Amino acid sequence: MLSLQMNLCSYSSLLSKRMVKCQWNFKCYSISPSSLFSSNTNTTTIRAFASSCQQLNGASSISVAGPHNPLSPISGSMEQVMVEYLFGRKKATEVAHYVWKHVVKKGDAVVDATCGNGYDTLALLKLVADETQRGRVYGMDVQKIALESTSSLLDQFASPDEKELVELFVMSHSQMEDIVPNDVAVRLVAFNLGYLPGGDKKVITRSETTVLALEAAKRILAPGGLISIVTYVGHPGGREEFEKIEDFASRLPIESWNCCKLHTVNRPLAPMLIFLFKR
């Protein structure tokens, strides 16, 4: 998977500033790196459509692996979630989702820099989707298995109209500027770092590309927007990545950025929450 990432990066470099998008088909998982790209300079929107879209209602009747029930990704009150988090009864990712709810509006454009199993992508989609069909979620991951999971989750919990708003790319988050059109004001860029839950733990986000991705996110983010980061220190390279991120955040000027960190200090391997608000 790492070699795939390298291939993609090299290929992307060759294509220079062309937008590189992959044609995604829910029914066709055997996409080779070379088939991911079109030599056509026009952008081809890549959306995941299921052959059958299940519209499920009633959270209690289904069981979905993940940090929380994706059917109601951001319900309840932030008040409750913050206190539950402080009491150690809610996860960092859930706090992140509640913060997003207060930043992202219907019709906004947002970026999921690390799709993983798609829970963040779905949560973001629910925040931007409305009948105007103006919202956009640009999602990416270096692993195609991650985008398969994301696609599958969207098939289950997003309507066909909602899915029209999502574009998924097999690529490194450091190249997000290649896929977000220049005239799009991005309200939020979400990072959930580390390895793919349930996937190959050797395939991790790397501090070098993560910092490049943060630099890119900083450039495309609109004023009033948010870079949201959940970072982990429990795996090899995780501590270094966190320190690089913290260093990046600490250098942002207070006049134009407010950078907050939330952390459980007596759980050394607990995820860190870092929010970078652009004023």
Add this chain to the structure above:
Amino acid sequence: MLSLQMNLCSYSSLLSKRMVKCQWNFKCYSISPSSLFSSNTNTTTIRAFASSCQQLNGASSISVAGPHNPLSPISGSMEQVMVEYLFGRKKATEVAHYVWKHVVKKGDAVVDATCGNGYDTLALLKLVADETQRGRVYGMDVQKIALESTSSLLDQFASPDEKELVELFVMSHSQMEDIVPNDVAVRLVAFNLGYLPGGDKKVITRSETTVLALEAAKRILAPGGLISIVTYVGHPGGREEFEKIEDFASRLPIESWNCCKLHTVNRPLAPMLIFLFKR
């Protein structure tokens, strides 16, 4: 003022486990250390009563120095305050007040370990006070000028019935166990460290006594209770105190404590918020 603290500590040691309380009178500021104590072994409740208690309504008509309007210490939603804090538009102390609101109930016993100018004392009083008159706020500070300010604030913004619930002590927070009766379950212990705003900046909380105070708070806190700490690193000794507190927090077992830290990483001298929840 430091010598006053020393005198009080020595005197308190002499009195051993007797409850040491000072008779407070709003009209009499010239209290010498020796006159603060009664040799009577009975506890004398020290409450601040103003000769005239102003019951003010309408926040817009008055101006009060402090972090926020004490007339409505914990109004609005935590949701809004958390997001405003993350955006850099709300203070750490305000976030602390909102968290307290979710922990403290009417009729509870709470401790203000560092009264300062009394904003926390007042906020705590409003949380515990009701018609049952069961609530208690045990407030302390090593500086009598701080308790004068606290007393004055209570005179302005608390009713006589509410003020009956407050007990103020000129003493170190490390000795809080001397004043809280053994059978009282304490719901919250609040620390707002550093120096007295507007006071002598050389009189600061010290890491040694602060850690002793945290140990004491840990012993008297009821399950489900909270130790809330706002700590500052911008003054000499502040960084060391913060590090000692973080070390203390990181050693608390995760099975019985959840210790969270909130921090603005690109404002090096911003206050740190540390919440220690006892499960």
